[in-house]
Amino acid sequence: MPPRIVVAASGGLDSTVLAYDLVNAGHDTVLISFDYGQRHRRELHAAGHIADELKAEHEIVDLRGLSRLFAGSALTDSAVEVPARPYTPQSLRTTVVPARNAILLSVAAGAAASRGIGEVAFAAHGGDHPTYPDCRPAFVEAMDHAVRSATEGVGDVRISAPFVGWNKARIVERGHRLGVPFALTWSCYRGLERHCGVCSTCLERRGAFAEAGVIDPTVYGEGRG
Incomplete structure (x- = not known):
């Protein structure tokens, strides 16, 4: 029987397809999401809905105190506009939360x-590589090494990133074949x-559906909310 796997589940398209892919391969998955x-x-609510669809265990880890330390990121600082x-490369860098994946994956590995x-x-x-250093192959390799060292003999946990060489359109294609509820x-x-x-x-989401030739079920508000 395939082993159990923890999935860092944001509620987004990519991690949802990953969870479905692992379940399709026979794995029992535990979804862990992070409120930082x-x-x-809203992505946390989405993650909960996905867990319900998969009938998977789902944990939300409260890391909200970290937001005070992440000033300057548009994702955590209300003073910074998305x-x-x-x-431009400079404007997109405002969406970086420094070392976010290193922090979240460390918690997930401990769990x-x-x-x-x-x-x-x-x-x-692959689409994350230009902007987000903690999504690049070198980071995955280094994080895997660090986690293996940190859990040696007390869990022997490894880090995997099956989509690290894929573009988002390929992820959409895979999700479409798996029947992922993209909406x-x-x-x-x-x-x-x-x-x-x-x-x-x-x-990026819209472009991936278009490139994959898959109907995008997302309701967009064109910036008005």
Whole structure:
């Protein structure tokens, strides 16, 4: 029987497809989400809906105190606007939460070790590489090494990122084949009632569906919420 796996589940499209992919492969998954004071906390509700669909265990870890330490990121600092078009490398850097994945994966690895689960999977993909250093292959390799060292003999946990070499369109294609309920997932960084349709993550989402030739079920508000 395939081993149990902890999935770092944001409620977004990528981590949802990852969870479905692992379940399809026969794994028993435990979804762990993180409330780190992000502007777009709606994603946590999305993660809960996905867990219900998969009938998977779901934990939300309260890390809201971290938001005070992450000043300057549009995701956690209300004084910083989520960038709008036209996008530049500099403006997109405002959506970086420094070392976020290192922190979250460390917590997930500790939880996995405590439960006797030997793997934590997260859904970094190729489209994240230019902007987010903690989604690049070098980070995955380094984080895997660090976690293996930290849990040696007390869980022996590894970190995996099955989509690290994929683009988002390929993830959408895979999710479509798996019957992923894309409408339940959340991508928008603005924290509105609907996807704004114009922030960088919404545009990436829209573009991925278009490139994959899959109907996008998302209701967009075109920036009005």
